[in-house]
Amino acid sequence: MMRFVLRRLCLLPLVVLGVTFLLFFLTQRLSPEMRASLYVKDPRQMGALEEVIREYGLRDNVFKQYGRWLKNVAQGDLGYSPSANMPVLQALKKYLPATIQLAFVTMILVVFFGVWFGAASAVHKDKWQDNLARFVSVGGFSLPIFVLGLILLMVFYGQLHWFAPGGYSIQTDIIIHGGTFKTYTGFLLIDSLLNGQWRVFGDVFSHLILPAITLCIGSFALMVRVMRSSMLEELGKDYVRTARAKGLAEYQVIYKHAGKNAIIPVITLAGIQFVRLLGGTVIVETIFDYPGIGRFGVLAAQQLDIAGILGFSLLVAVLFVFGNLLCDLLYTAVDPRIRLE
C-alpha cells in the first residue's frame, strides 16, 4: 500500500514534466519573433523585438529554455498572462476556487439525482420509471454539453430570466470589493457565509446552478447506469431474500439493506468523475462566462498566451494526477477486498 502511493508520487513529477515539456516543445514551432511579441504590450515598442529575444534567450535550444522556465516555476514565477492581464500564478489562485466550487455543487447534483434515478430504475425494472431513467441516461450521454448549455441559457436566461450568466451580479461585485468583505478561503460560497452576507451567498449560488446542471449531464448518465446495475445485483442476493422473508417492509429492504451496499461503487465513481469534470468545465465556463480556471485556459489558448497555457496545463496535470491517486486510495478504503500493489 505504502509502496503503491510512493510509486505514484514518484510518477507525478515525471508526468507533469512530460506534459509541460511536450507543450513547451510545441511552442517552439512559433518563431522567436512571434514569441517575443507576446512580451511586448505597446505596439510602438515592436521595434525592440530583437532586444526582447535576447533578454529572454528565445533563440536558445529547447532544453535550455525549458530549464529556465522550470527554474522560474520552482521560484513561484509562472510568467505574465496577457489574456488575463495579470501574473499567471495570481490568475490561477483567483480562478481555481470558483471552479472547485462549481465541480463540488455539480457532484452533489450528480450523486443525489444519479442515486435516486438509478435506484428507482432498478427497483421498477422494465416499468416506465426504468425506461425513463434509461432514456435520460442514454440521451444525457450523447447530448454535447455545449448544446445543452446554450439551450438552458436560451430558456432560463432569455425566456424566463431566472438565472444569469457570469460568476455573480454587479451588486455582489460591489459588496465583495467594497472593502468590508473579508476573504477567508477564496471560495465565495463559504466566504459569504463567514461574512454573514446571505444575499451574496444566494447570488453566487444562483449563478452556479445553470453551469452545474449543464456540467452534471454526462456524469449523471453514467451514475444512473452504475447505480442501476449495482442495485439490481444487490437485489438479487440472498441477504435481500432473507430480509424479505423476515417480513421487513419493502422500503426497508430496498433502502436499508440493498441500497447501502449498492452505493459503494457509486461513491468511488463520484470521486473519479470529480476529477473528470475538470475537462468539462472548459466548455461550461466558456458558455456561461463563469470566472473559473477552465475559462482562463480557453482564453489563453484562443489568444496564444503561452505563459497562461503552460501554467494552466501544469495546474490541470497536477490536479488530475493527485485526484486520480486519491480516487484509488478511496477505492481501497470503501471496499477492503481491493488491494493495491
Next chain:
Amino acid sequence: MRLLKRIYKNKTSLCGLILVTLFALTALLAPVLAPVENPNNPYQLPQAGYQIEPHPPSAQHWFGTTEQQYDLYYGVVWGTRLAFKIGITVTLLAFLIGLLIGGIAAYFGGKVDEALMRLTDVVFAVPSLVLAMVIAAMLGPDLKNMMIALTAVAWPSYARLVRGDILSIKQQGYVTAARTLGASGLRIFTRHIVPNAIYPSVVVASLDIGYVVLTAASLSFLGLGAQPGTADWGQLIAMARNWVLGTPGHPLAYWYTVVAPGGAIFLFVLGWNLLGDAFRDILDPRQG
C-alpha cells in the same frame, strides 16, 4: 451475420444502427442532397447575402440561415460528411499509432515497455479535451491541426489495449504450440499474435468515432478547430452562441441556429452510443 441478427432483435441497438446508417447515407449522398456551390472547397458554406441576423427556415433555406446568412441545411448535410471524415481519419491514425507503440511495448517488454507506457501516462495525465485544446492552440487553429491534436490524445488508449491483448494472447496454447514447432519469434508475433490481438481493439476503436466527433465539435466550438464558414457542426453552434438570447420580446427567436446543428450532433453521437452498447453486450462473453 449473427451480429446483425442480434442487433436487429434489440430495439435500442436497432435504433442506433438506423441512425448511423442514415448519417452514413447523408455523408455519401451529400453532393446530391445539397449541391455544391464552390467546387474547389465543398466544405465551404454557401452564403446568401451578408446580413448579420439569422433568418428562420424557409422554402430556400430548409433549416434557416445562421449568422451572415450561412445556410444551415447545407451545413448539416456537409457537416455529416466532415464528421465522418474527421472521425474515421482520427480513429484510424490513432489506432495505427497505438498498434505500433503497443506492439513494440509488448514485443520487447522490459525497459522499452516501461518507457512507452510512461509516455501514455503523460498523455493520460491531462483530460483529453484539455490536452487536445492546448495542442490545437499551439499548432494554430485549423481543421488539419485539430485532427493532429485529436490523434495525439487518442492513441494511448489503443496502445494500452493492444499491449494488454498481446500479453494475454502470448500465454495461449497455440502460441506455445507454434513455438514448439520451431517458428521464429517475429513470425509468431506477426502471424499468430497480432492478428488475434487486433480484433477486439478494432471494434472498440470503430465505436469511438462518435466520441472523436464530439471532441472535435467541442474544439471547433471553442474556436480551435474548423474556421468560420466551414460546414462543421461545432463551428455552426459556436456561431449560434451570439444569438441565444433572441430579440427583445422574442427570447427564442433564433432557436433554429442551435437546434439544427445541435440536433445533428446529438443524433450522431446517440447513434454511435446505442450501437456501442449493443456491441459491448455482444462481445462480453459473460452475458449469454
